[in-house]
Amino acid sequence: MYKILTLNNISVKGLSRLPREDYEITSEASHPDAILLRSFKMHDMDIPESVAAIGRAGAGVNNIPVDKMTQRGVPVFNAPGANANAVKELVLAGLLLASRNIYPAMKFAASLEGTDAEISAAVESGKKNYVGCELHSKTFGVIGLGAIGRRVANAASALGMKVVGYDPQISVENAWRLSRNVEQAINLDHLFSQCDAVSVHVPLLDVTKGLVNKSRIESMNDGGIIVNLARGGICDDDAVLAALDSGKLSAYVIDFPTAQLIKHPKVISFPHLGASTEEAEENCAIMVADQVREFLEDGTVTNSVNFPEATMPRGGTGCRVTIANANVPNMVGQISTILANAGLNIADLLNKSRGDLAYTIIDLDGNIEEASLQALRKIDGVLAVRHLPNK
Numbered sequence: 001m002y003k004i005l006t007l008n009n010i011s012v013k014g015l016s017r018l019p020r021e022d023y024e025i026t027s028e029a030s031h032p033d034a035i036l037l038r039s040f041k042m043h044d045m046d047i048p049e050s051v052a053a054i055g056r057a058g059a060g061v062n063n064i065p066v067d068k069m070t071q072r073g074v075p076v077f078n079a080p081g082a083n084a085n086a087v088k089e090l091v092l093a094g095l096l097l098a099s100r101n102i103y104p105a106m107k108f109a110a111s112l113e114g115t116d117a118e119i120s121a122a123v124e125s126g127k128k129n130y131v132g133c134e135l136h137s138k139t140f141g142v143i144g145l146g147a148i149g150r151r152v153a154n155a156a157s158a159l160g161m162k163v164v165g166y167d168p169q170i171s172v173e174n175a176w177r178l179s180r181n182v183e184q185a186i187n188l189d190h191l192f193s194q195c196d197a198v199s200v201h202v203p204l205l206d207v208t209k210g211l212v213n214k215s216r217i218e219s220m221n222d223g224g225i226i227v228n229l230a231r232g233g234i235c236d237d238d239a240v241l242a243a244l245d246s247g248k249l250s251a252y253v254i255d256f257p258t259a260q261l262i263k264h265p266k267v268i269s270f271p272h273l274g275a276s277t278e279e280a281e282e283n284c285a286i287m288v289a290d291q292v293r294e295f296l297e298d299g300t301v302t303n304s305v306n307f308p309e310a311t312m313p314r315g316g317t318g319c320r321v322t323i324a325n326a327n328v329p330n331m332v333g334q335i336s337t338i339l340a341n342a343g344l345n346i347a348d349l350l351n352k353s354r355g356d357l358a359y360t361i362i363d364l365d366g367n368i369e370e371a372s373l374q375a376l377r378k379i380d381g382v383l384a385v386r387h388l389p390n391k
C-alpha cells in the first residue's frame, strides 16, 4: 500500500487515478511515499525520509525545496501547461478590467439608488468618470513565452494588439505555436520601451526577482498597465506603486496581493485565482497523480523539474531497481559489479542524466536481496535506491 500525503486540496478526479486498493490518501500521513500539493510552502517543512516523490499539481515549484530534494534523490514533478489556458483567460480579464475601469464602474453602478429614471440619469452623467481605452492597436509586451505566455501572446494578437515577446530560452514547441504576428524584443529594456501594457509569465527565480523595475516602467508609454499573474516578487512593488501614484501606470493587475498593494485604488488584486478553474484543477491533478503513480510503481520519470525523463517498458523475469546518483564516472560500472557479484543478470538498463544528477532503471532476471540493495546504497554518490517488485 502506498501512502500519499496531500498538503492542499487536490481535485478528486486526480486522486481517483490512485486506486484505493493500492493507495492510502491522507492529509496526515507520518511516513508517506509521496506528497501531492499545490501552493503549500514546503521550505520550512520537515520532509520525511520516506518520501520518494513530490507532485506539484500546477506549474510553479518555488514553494518546494527542489535542490534539497535533488540532493536526496527525490524527483519533483509538476504539471506543465495543465493550467495555462485558465491563466491566459484571467490575464485577458485583467487587461480588460484595467483598460475599461470595469471594477470602479461596477461599484458606481451598484451604488446608485432611486427610481429607474433617476438611476438612468445618474448613469448617463456618471459614466464619463469611467471612460477607458481599447486594447486594439496597443502595444503589449509578454515576458516569458512558455505554456502561459505564448497563449497570452496569441490571444492578445487575436484581439488586435501589437504583441512583442521576450524569452531567450523559448522551447521549440512554444516557438512553433507562437503566432507569427508576435514580434521578438531584443532584450527587456527594448520590450518595455515600446509597450502600453506588459504581462509577466516567468518563474520566480533569483534572476527574475524585480524584473519589472523603476527604470523599465519609466520607459513605458504613459498610462501603462502591468499584469503579474506569475508570482509576487517579479515586480518591484514600490516602483509599481510610485508609478501608479504619478500616473505613469494606470493599473497593476496582481494575483498575489500584499497588505501594501490591496490599499491602492489602482491595484486590481485577485486571490491567487489564475489556475482556479475546475478544468485546470482537474488537468493538473490528473497529470501529476499519473506521473507520481508511474514513478512509484515503475520508476518512470515524466515532467520532473529535477530528474531526466526516463521511461523503460518492464522487462526481465525478476524485479526492477532504480538508482538516483551523482552524475560522475563509473557509477554504472560499480552498480553492475554489485549485481554481478549477487549473481543477477541485467535484462535491461536505462541510464539518463540531467545536470549533476543521473538516474538508472535496471530490470533484473531474478530478485534482489536486501544485502545487495544496501551495497548499492553504500556506493559513494548514490542518493536513492528503490526496489520495485514485478507486478
Ligand SMILES: NC(=O)c1ccc[n+]([C@@H]2O[C@H](COP(=O)([O-])OP(=O)(O)OC[C@H]3O[C@@H](n4cnc5c(N)ncnc54)[C@H](O)[C@@H]3O)[C@@H](O)[C@H]2O)c1
Pocket (backbone or CB within 6 Å): 058, 059, 060, 061, 080, 081, 083, 084, 087, 143, 144, 145, 146, 147, 148, 149, 166, 167, 168, 169, 170, 171, 174, 201, 202, 203, 204, 207, 208, 229, 230, 231, 255, 272, 273, 274, 275, 276
Ligand atoms: N497565478 C497562477 O495561478 C499561476 C498559474 C500557473 C503558473 N503561474 C506562474 O507562471 C509561471 C509560468 O508558468 P508557465 O506554465 O508558462 O511555465 P513555463 O515553464 O511553460 O514557461 C515559463 C517561460 O519563462 C521563460 N523564462 C524563464 N526565465 C526567463 C527570463 N528571465 N526572461 C524571459 N523568459 C524567461 C522560460 O524560457 C519559459 O519559456 C510559473 O512559473 C508560475 O510561477 C501562476
Ligand SMILES: O=C(O)CC[C@@H](O)C(=O)O
Pocket (backbone or CB within 6 Å): 038, 039, 057, 058, 059, 060, 061, 083, 272, 275, 276
Ligand atoms: O494551485 C493553484 O491554485 C495555483 C497554481 C499556480 O500558482 C501554479 O504555479 O501552477
